[in-house]
Amino acid sequence: MTQDTNTTLWKFATNAIHIGSEADKETGAVITPLNLSTTYWQEAPGKNKGYEYSRSGNPTRAALERNLAALEHGRFGLAFASGLGAIDCVLRLLKPGDKVIASDDLYGGSRRIFTKAYEKYGIKFVYVDATDVKNIENEVDDSTKMIWLETPTNPLLRLTDLKAVAQLNNLIELKSKNSGYPLIVVDNTFMSPYFQKPLLLGADIVVHSTTKYINGHSDVVGGAIVLNDNDKNENVYKELKFFQNAIGAVPSPFDCWLTLRGIKTLALRMEQHNKNAQKVAEYLSSHKKVKTVNYPGLKSHPQHELAKKQMTGFGGMISIELDGSFEDAVKFASNLKLFALGESLGGVESLIGHPATMTHASVPREHRMKIGLSDTLLRLSVGIEDADDLMKDIEQGLDKV
Ligand SMILES: *Cc1c(COP(=O)(O)O)cnc(C)c1O
Numbered sequence: 001m002t003q004d005t006n007t008t009l010w011k012f013a014t015n016a017i018h019i020g021s022e023a024d025k026e027t028g029a030v031i032t033p034l035n036l037s038t039t040y041w042q043e044a045p046g047k048n049k050g051y052e053y054s055r056s057g058n059p060t061r062a063a064l065e066r067n068l069a070a071l072e073h074g075r076f077g078l079a080f081a082s083g084l085g086a087i088d089c090v091l092r093l094l095k096p097g098d099k100v101i102a103s104d105d106l107y108g109g110s111r112r113i114f115t116k117a118y119e120k121y122g123i124k125f126v127y128v129d130a131t132d133v134k135n136i137e138n139e140v141d142d143s144t145k146m147i148w149l150e151t152p153t154n155p156l157l158r159l160t161d162l163k164a165v166a167q168l169n170n171l172i173e174l175k176s177k178n179s180g181y182p183l184i185v186v187d188n189t190f191m192s193p194y195f196q197k198p199l200l201l202g203a204d205i206v207v208h209s210t211t212k213y214i215n216g217h218s219d220v221v222g223g224a225i226v227l228n229d230n231d232k233n234e235n236v237y238k239e240l241k242f243f244q245n246a247i248g249a250v251p252s253p254f255d256c257w258l259t260l261r262g263i264k265t266l267a268l269r270m271e272q273h274n275k276n277a278q279k280v281a282e283y284l285s286s287h288k289k290v291k292t293v294n295y296p297g298l299k300s301h302p303q304h305e306l307a308k309k310q311m312t313g314f315g316g317m318i319s320i321e322l323d324g325s326f327e328d329a330v331k332f333a334s335n336l337k338l339f340a341l342g343e344s345l346g347g348v349e350s351l352i353g354h355p356a357t358m359t360h361a362s363v364p365r366e367h368r369m370k371i372g373l374s375d376t377l378l379r380l381s382v383g384i385e386d387a388d389d390l391m392k393d394i395e396q397g398l399d400k401v
Contacts, residue, residue: 012071012194013267019070020063020260034257035059056245060253064260065224068214071193071263072206074226076237078244079256083189083209084109085249086223088117090185090205092243093236094145096122101139101182102148103130105156105371108360110148110187129371130160131303133168140170140182147171149203150187151196151310155319155355155379156372157294159303162186162310166202180204180231189213189346194270195313199228204236212346213316215262216269220255269348272384273316279387280380280394281318289398292321317345318380319355328401329354329376335400338385338393345381350390353379 010018021032035058040051051057061079069077080086087110094100102114104127114125128135130149151160165171165184174182185205186198192213198206208214210222229237244250251259274297281295293300296307297314307314322328333341339352343359353359356368356375363373382390 015070016067016266017264020065020067021264032060032063032257032260034253036253054253055248055250058250058253058256060260061251061256064251064256067260067263068193068208068210068224069226071266072188072199072226073193073197074199074206075228076226076234076241078225078240079210079251079259080223080225080244081249081251081255082221083207083211083223084113086207086209086225087113087187088249089240089243089247090146090207090225091118091123092247093183093239094118094123097124097143098145099124099126099139099141099143100146100148101136101144102127103150103153103158103160104128104367105153105158105373106148106150107154107187107189108355108362110150112362130165131158133161133164136165137168137170140168140174142174144174144182145178146182147184148187149185150190152190152296152307152315152317154190154317155294155353155360155377157296157301157317157319159296159306159310161306162198162201162203180236183236190317191311191313191315192266192270192346194266195274195315196311199226201310204228204230210259211344213270213273214266214346215259216266216347217258217262218344218347218349220251220258220262222251222255222259269384270313270315273382274313276384276387276390277316277318277380277382278314280382280390283391283394284318284320287398289323289401290320291323294319316382318382320378320380321374321376322378322398322401324376324401326375329378332397332401333378336393336397338390339380339397345379347381348384350383350385351381353381355379 024033038054042048064079065077149160183204186203188198188206189209189212206226208224210224278297281298284290285293295318333352339350342351
């Protein structure tokens with residue numbers, strides 16, 4: 001199978017298990033071989049079987065890249081050593097003077113790479129409340145080269161109507177004038193391709209931290225880019241592929257192999273994350289010590305209708321505010337027995353985090369306050385344990401505050 005896999009052939013769970021895991025031609029092995037060789041024998045200079053040096057291309061990585069492309073309904077997949085490695089590669093498409101319009105409550109690390117690594121090269125980042133696409137429309141001008149979105153956002157679970165963004169008239173006009181730019185980039189880490197396929201909603205590029213749901217077992221740090229590349233010369237893909245090799249933030253073959261293995265159960269895992277999170281969110285909403293529950297699957301979520309339209313599930317991420325102080329929030333989080341207090345999300349085991357001091361500590365406090373990311377906000381990554389056990393754990397934690 002080539003990179004240009006016909007992804008309409010099979011449905012999601014089948015693609016997840018079979019694309020990139022075709023029986024090995026030499027041995028018949030059902031599982032993709034782990035190919036550790038750094039270099040490849042050439043018959044004559046430049047005459048090879050498609051691989052020369054493992055940074056430029058590796059068979060195990062190519063298998064993962066085909067798989068990722070299929071899951072997102074894209075033509076091209078590129079795998080990286082981390083989500084931020086993937087994000088960095090996309091940002092390399094920019095030049096001094098270019099402007100990026102981004103959602104104002106992005107993952108802290110994305111905001112950090114924008115402000116600390118790229119602003120100094122003369123690239124301008126403006127942050128807007130992307131729950132209303134008008135705010136994006138108003139910022140679009142001739143220098144705009146990218147729209148950077150997360151939906152739902154981390155950690156406030158706010159949504160952006162991706163179809164409405166892709167249909168903005170001024171954006172469409174600019175795209176036809178500027179060979180496809182501004183590109184609409186969506187960080188789809190929170191939903192995984194199982195629940196949301198941004199390329200089908202009009203996005204140009206999808207990025208992932210595969211560290212989270214895609215690998216799903218909290219044992220690989222990785223990232224990905226998937227795109228269709230509407231440019232008939234495939235210039236954007238070629239440029240990204242060039243940078244992947246030129247910069248070198250590539251994943252190890254073993255990480256690719258583990259990620260491919262994790263993906264085989266992605267459909268099952270996401271279903272269970274979703275079921276558990278819905279139960280936990282409803283339980284939290286009914287608890288008198290909990291002030292706010294942000295979860296797109298709740299009818300009380302201000303964008304619940306959009307969530308139902310744009311996603312096929314609501315995912316496993318919830319954020320909450322207790323009716324109490326910073327100390328209460330810390331006490332609750334530290335007293336849980338099943339929800340490990342830790343960074344990251346999307347693994348089979350439940351986690352709880354305190355964004356203000358952990359994942360979003362790099363976001364200036366003033367900005368955090370502006371968008372409503374308070375010092376008492378807690379973020380739950382609901383795992384796939386038994387939901388009753390998870391709720392009991394939360395109950396005993398809340399009893400202590
Ligand atoms: C974790 C995360 C990233 C960064 O990915 P790494 O694999 O940690 O480099 C980017 N975006 C989102 C939404 C994330 O949760």
